[in-house]
Structure formats: C-alpha cells, structure tokens
Amino acid sequence: MHDIRAIREDPAAFDAALARRGLGPVSEYLLALDSERRLAIHAAEKFQAEANVAAKAVGKAKAEGNEELFEQLRSAVANKKDLVAENERQAKEADLRLTQALMEIPNLPHDDTPDGADETQNVELHRWGTPRVFDFTPREHYEIAGVLPGMDFELAAKLSGARFVVLRGAVARLHRALAQFMLDTHIEENGLTETWTPVLVRPEMMLGTGQLPKFGEDSYETTNGWWLVPTAEVTLTNVVHDETVDEASLPRRMVAHTQCFRSEAGSAGRDTAGMLRQHQFEKVEMVSITHPDHSRAELDRMTACAEGILERLGLPYRTVVLCTGDMGFGARRTHDIEVWLPGQNTYREISSVSVCGDFQARRMNARFRPEGGGKPQFVHTLNGSGLAVGRCLIAVLENGQQADGSVRLPDALHPYLGGRTMLQADGTLG
Template identity: 80%
Template sequence: MHDIRAIRDTPDAFDAALARRGVAPISGEILTLDEARRGRIHAAETAQAEQNRASKEVGAAKAKGDEAEFERLRALVADKKAEVATMQAEAKALDTQLNDLLMGIPNLPHADTPDGADEADNVEMHRWGTPRVFDFTPKEHYELTGVVPGMDFELAAKLSGSRFVVLKGAVARIHRALAQFMLDTHVDENGLSETWTPVLVRPEMMLGTGQLPKFGEDSYETTNGWWLVPTAEVTLTNTANGETLDEASLPRRMVAHTQCFRSEAGSAGRDTAGMLRQHQFEKVEMVSLTHPDHSRAELDRMTRCAEGVLEKLGLAYRTVVLCTGDMGFGAQRTHDIEVWLPGQDTYREISSVSVCGDFQARRMNARFKPAAGGKPEFLHTLNGSGLAVGRCLIAVLENGQNADGSVRLPDVLHGYLGGKTMLQADGTLA
C-alpha cells in the first residue's frame, strides 16, 4: 500500500520508481481520483454545516410564529440532509476506487535494487562451497534407489491428485529432522522467537501481506471464506496487524514451521517430476518487524541466517539479488538463495528473503510508538525462508548420493536421527 500524501507531493518520482518495475505512469489516475474524492468530502462537509445552521434557525422561526420561514428552513434542512447523504456516498465510492487502485500497485524498489526485465538480469552476490564432483552420473532425488520406498507419488495422486507426495519411513524422518534442525538453529543461534500459528486465516490477513486481492488465484480459499496460507509470512507478519508497538520491542524476530499451500497457478508443466514444486509443502519461515532505519541491515542479517543453515548442511549455494523485473509484488529488495542440485546440474531457489519497507505495514495499519515521543510511525516488515524443508530434503539427498543409490547424510543431522548417518539403498537408516 502506498502513501497517498507522498504521491501528491512527488508524483513524478512515484512514476519513475514504478517505471523501474515496468509499470506505466499511474500517478495521474491516482491523483484524479484523490481530487474527486476530496472534493466530495469537502462538499459534504459544507452541506453538513449549512444543514446544521438551518436546523438551529428552524426552532427560532417556529418560536417567532413565522410559519413561512419555518417551512422554508425545514425544506432547506431536508434538502441539505439529502445532499450530504449523496456527497458522502459518492466520496465513499471514490475512496473504494482509490483504495482498490492503490492495493493493486506493487511496492517501489529499493535504491540499491538492480534494474532489469527478468531473471536473466539478476545479479549474483556470492557463492559458497564447491559443487561435489561425482565419479558417476548423479540422479535426481526421486530416482535414487534408497529414496524410492519413502517417496510415494502414486499414492499421493490417488489421495489428492498431482503435485502431492507421501513421505514414508526413513525419508519422512529425514524431512522431519531437517525442520527440527532449522528451528533449533534459528532459535538457539540466530535469536529468533519460535512461534506456532494457524494455517487458516481470514481474508484481511491475506490482504495485509499482499496476497489479496491481486493474487488470489495462487492460493486456496475454503468454502467458508478462510484462506490456506501460502507461507507463515502471512500469520507472523499479521501479528502486528492493527497494533502499535513500543519502539523498544523492535526488532521483533520470529520463526515458524508450518504447512504451506499454493495452487501454483500459471506454472503448468514446470517441475512436475519429483517434489520440487508441490501444492502442499513445509517451510521454516522467518519474519522481522523493525524500525525503518534498520530494515535494510536486517535484510542482510536474515539472509545470513538462511545461508548459515545451508553451510551447516555442507550444501553449496549461491545468493543473487533479484532485479526489479523479477521481484515479488510486495518487495523493495529480494535476495534469493539457490542451492546446488547435482541431479539437475544447476542451482535452484531454496530461500527468498525480502524487505518490504512500510508497504505491508500500511495495509495492516501496523505502527510503533517512537521512544523519543511524537506520532506513531509505520514499522518495516521483512520475510524469508529459513528454509523450504522439502527443497532442502532434495538437496541433501542429491548431494549425498552414492553410486548404489544410498545417501550419506550431513553430520549436523545425525543427532536428530538417533545417530544414524546413512540412508541405505534399501530405504532404511543405518
């Protein structure tokens, strides 16, 4: 959500910032609606004042016995009352139009976000680790002999349809261990507060973080109007919805492990094999609520939190900053972390960390009270995967694979697996 006052003050700068995202100039349309809305509000206030004056004069005319003046003033009061109602209704309709227009406009990019049209223009920040060199042709995760018994796509298709999976036995346990390891790392080492939240939310919560109204087709709505969360960003960020926090409580850093649900609208035919792109999956999500002066530095901190998980697992990755044309709707700047998948012989996204400035906070009316006094200000929000559990499972399986289809597991997981170090070719842990 954008600040209408800022658009009034600097419409050219607003259009120039949106042009970096490929959005045509729109400030003229916004300001025309805004001017009409304010005109109706002013007209309603003027008519209301005239109605109030006439109402006071009605009694005086009645007391004087001036029947003609009494009737004139009574008619005037009725006319003004109708005029006020009309002006207020028109102002409300214009306000709705303006709000709907502003709700559909993406966030303005941060000054240090690179310009570009699509993912080809993303800029690599750095790499960590060296992709493993195999003395055999590495397979994709779902092809590994030791994985096949524990990753059942046919059963999932019978239960739910395509793009679902049933994890069993050792594979399910490794998946669970990864989520537990991530949570422990973020809580014990990164100072995040573990939070457990619902996966069903009201539509206004989806509106607050920007999934609605524009991207409803990407998520699932229940028959009673609830929405299944696409990520815990929705619930964690909305903990501040309608709240005014004390500045001393910032930053508020949270982490949650949840089921996530996405319709994957528009992605037909992409990554249909294996469990890379699913309708239901798990993520360990990080969210920070910060003072505006500290949000850019918090983005770098959160990125390091996510990168650290991969480093502990010994998984090679690269981090890129998304260009303006590839960035999400609500983001000012986004860092994507891509893990090396030898089965595909490429890096694939496993985490996306974004700073949103006050874009979401305005939609949620989430503020903080400055310690030095003064009016409450909108806080800044950030979100990022820490990490996507299923994709991390894929990376662990593919990078640790052996020629016989068994998998050597990362050292940091051994304690979560009862001391087991290997997924054997028969699908059991040893």
C-alpha cells in the first residue's frame, strides 16, 4: 500500500511512476478523497471544541438559575454533537474509500527496473550452463517411459479434476528428495531459518501480502472464510504482521516447504498437458524481512540462493529482470529464473524473486525500532521460490532423460535416494 503523505508531497512523481507500469494518473482522485477525509476530521474537531465550550457554559447557566439560557446552550451542545458524529461518519467513509483505492494500486517500480509493456521486453541478466545436445528427440516429462508408471493424471482427474496429478513410487520419492535437498541447502549453506506454517490463513493475511482484495479469484476461499495459501510468502511475510521488531533482529531470513493452491484463473488452455501448471503443488519459499537500506542487495542474495539450487543440480538456466509491464502487483523489481526444458526446447520460469520495499509492510503495519532511537520505520520485504518443486522435477526428468526411456539423476540427489543414480525405464530407481 502507498503512503498518502508521499503522494501529497509529490503527486506528479507518483503518477509518473505508475505511468511506467502503463497506468493512468490517479493522484488527483486520491488527493480528493484525502482532502474530503481531512476536511471532515477538521470539522469534527472544530465542532467538538465548540461543544466543549458550550458544555461548560451550560453548567454555569444552570448554576445561575438562567433556565432560558440553559435550554439554549443545552440544545446547542446537542446540535454540535450531532455535527461531530456526522463529520466523523463522513471522515470514516472517505478514509475507507481512500484505503480501498490505495489497496488496489500496484507498487511503484524500482529505479533500476527496466521499462516495457510485456514479457517480450524483459531483460536477460545472465545464463548458466549449456543445454544438452541430444542424439534423439527429447520428450516432455510426462512422455518419458520411466516416468509413466509414477505420474498418473487420469487417476488425479477422477479424484479431483483437471490440473492435478498423483505421483507414486520412484517419481514420488524423487519429488520428495528434491524438496529435502532444497531445504537442506537453504538452511545449511544459505543461512535461512526453516519454518513450518499453516496453509489456511485469515483474510487479513492475504490482504497483507497483496493477494486481496484485487486477486481473490486466483485463490481458494473456504466456507468459513479462511484462504488456502497460493505460496508460503503469505505466512512467512505475515510473521511480522502488526508488530514492531528490534532493528538488531533484521534481517530475518526464512524458508518453508508447503503445499500451495491456485485456481489458475485466466490460464485456461495454457500448459494443460503434464504437471507444469497445477491447482495444487509444492514450493520451497524464501522470505526476507530487512532494513530498508539493505533490501536491494538482499534481492541479489536471494536470487543467487535460488540459482545455486539449479547449479548444484546441473540444470541450465537463465535469469531475467522483468520489465515494468510484466512485473507482479506487489513488486518493485523482480528476477525470474527460467530453467531449460528440452522437451519444450525453451526456458520456463522456475523461480520469481521480488523486492517489495515497504509496500507489504504498510498493509501489515510491520515496523522496526531503530537502534539509535527515533520513530519506528516500516520494514522491507522480499520473497522468492527456492524452488518450485514440481517444475524442478520436470527439469530433472527432461534434462536427464536417455534414449531408452531411463533418466540419469543429478549427483546432488544421490544421497537422498539411497545412493541410487537412475530412474530406470521400468519406473524403478537403480
């Protein structure tokens, strides 16, 4: 959420920043609501002061036995109180409309975020690894012989419908091994604190990270008002919801492995084959809560943590910075990491790492106390996949596939698979 005081101070700069995201000017409308709210607050305070003065005069008139003046003053006090109540109502209504409007305006892009209209104008930062040259036509993950016994879409459709999968046997174990490998790496090498969180949250938690109110259709709400998390970003970030922490406790770096749930609204017809785009999936999510001065550097650190997982697995990837027209609602700058999928002969997103500045912190009312004293300040928040487990499984299967339908597995996973090195063509580990 945005600071109305900053908009007041420089509305032209605010509109110019939004224009970089392809949005028209909104400061005039916001400032009109702000003015309406402030005028109503001022009027309520003025009438309250007048009522207080009149109330003192009422007592004096009563003591002096002046009944006529007493009745006049008492009526005036009642009238002033009615005016106070009416202006407080108007102020509350204007404040609600202002807050709702601010809640639906995306974050302002960072100065070093490239301008652009859509994904075609994203900027590549670097590549790692060389895509393998196959002496046969590589298959997509769900077509590989060794995968077929362990990846069942028909059963999932019977149980739940489209965009679900049932994993079994060696494929299920490989999926689990990937998640454990990611967690261990982030905890032992990258200094993140493992955190286990619920997947059902209150609506104010979704509001805090920006999934509500604008993007409610993208997630699932239960009949009693809870929401299924689309990512552990929601729970990990809201750890500091409505809290003021000590500066010395920053940065807070957390990681969680959770089930995630997305309705995939608006993605009809996209990636319907295989398990690239699912309603239920798993992610290892990273979240950092930082001092404002350190958040931009933290973005680069978190990006390197996610890239390191792919490098340890030997999976070629490229990292791009999203342009203003392709960036998510709450982000100021986003790095997408795209892994090479030979079955599709292209790079596909496997991680998105974003710095949000104080955008989420304002929604959550999350602050820190400066060590040297002074007024509490809003923290900065960052989030990123480290990585999407299902998509990483796809990449391992497709990049390691052999002509006979088996899959050679990355060395980093061997300890998690009892020393086994292959997914064999019959679907067993060997």
